Amino acid sequence: MSSDSDTTVNYYKYYHYHPSLAGACVFAALFGVSTIWHLIQITKHRTWYFIPLLVGGIFEVVGYGARGASSAQMLNLTLAPYVIQTLLLLVAPALLAATIYMILGRIIMSVDGESLSLVKKRWLTKIFVTSDVLSFFIQLGGGGLMASSDASSAKLGSHLILGGLLLQIIIFGFFIAVSLVFHLRLRAMPTSQSHNPSLPWKKFLYVVYSTCALIMIRSIVRVAEFIGGFDGRILKHEVYLYVFDAVPMAAVMVIFNIWYPSNFSKQARKAIVDGESVDSSVEFSNVELQSK
Structure with missing residues (x-):
């Protein structure tokens, strides 16, 4: 018969x-409700760029579900739930961040403020989302290596995760700077669309x-966790995971449930259509002139 000490060692x-x-159950349920709510909002408003956030929510649900499964296993603890929760909880915030990057692009397009942005709209999403995807895969690869029974592979995995998190922080820092510059410029030089009451930019x-601040705080604490290593205080105390990861990420999900940027999505779609119409008209006029 196994003793309590056997359980602890396991x-x-x-x-x-x-x-x-x-x-684990509380946060799996919280993320589950928020994710279902987002699915309804995405379907209703056709805000397909919120799909990365939706997938991130699913990752959070499955991740905390796996932690719950580990807790329920008691003496027969297996590796699979541990690996699942490690990987999914690690990379989910990168998916949430991808949607945030695209929200800024739609705000800029909606208020016709491209000239005020440090990064043009055609590059805004490409730069930030591509960098975010890179960070995602670096962390995913690192998490996979950390699950290895080989000590050197686990150490390399930890370093890769640290690198991915640092990249995410750098991306976020630049993104916040771009957002602030655009905000200040738009406030100083309002566009005609910025006065539109249906666009509370x-x-x-x-x-x-x-939401950026919440993800940034989470990433900084995660960096401190991996710098501290396997013997660090953060990794040895579960409370840090919930206070600095679960709570901030749940807050991001719920914030976008409550303040949903559907108006900007509609206006951005209109701006794209109008822009294509203008481009087509210009092209047609050029063809007419050349034919004459």
Whole structure:
């Protein structure tokens, strides 16, 4: 018959503590409700660029579900749930960030403020989302290596995750700078569309700042976790995961449930159509002139 000390040793092989079943269930349910709500909003408003955030929410649900499964396994703890929760909870914020990057692009297009942005609209999403995808795969690869039983592979995986997180922080820092510069310029030189009461761009820029701050805090704490290593305080105490990862990411999901930028999506679609119409008219006029 196994003793309590056997249980402790078994959990310390992976988690360094006995993961909380209650905590895992609460956040799996919270992320689940928010994710379903987002699915309804995406379908209703055709905001397809929110799909990365939706997938991130699914990752969070499955990740915390896996932590709950680990807690329920007791003495027969297996590697699979640990690996699943490690990978999915690690990379989910990158998917949330991808949607935030695209929100700024739609705000800029909606208020006709491309000339005020440090980065032109054609490059805005490409630069930030591509960098975010790179960070995503670096962290994913690092998480896979960390699950290895080989010590050197696990150490390399930890370094890769650290690099991916640092890249994410750098991307976020630049993104926040681009957002702030655009905000200040638009406030100083308002466009005709910026006065449109159906486009509360100030409010949604503050929503972008708030969600960026939450992801930034989470990433900084995660960096500190991996710098501290397997014997660090953060990795050995589950409370840090919930306070600095679960709570901020759940807040990001819920914030966008409440303040949903559907108006900017509609206006951005209109701006794209109008722009294509103008381009087509110019092209047709040029052809006419050349034929004459």
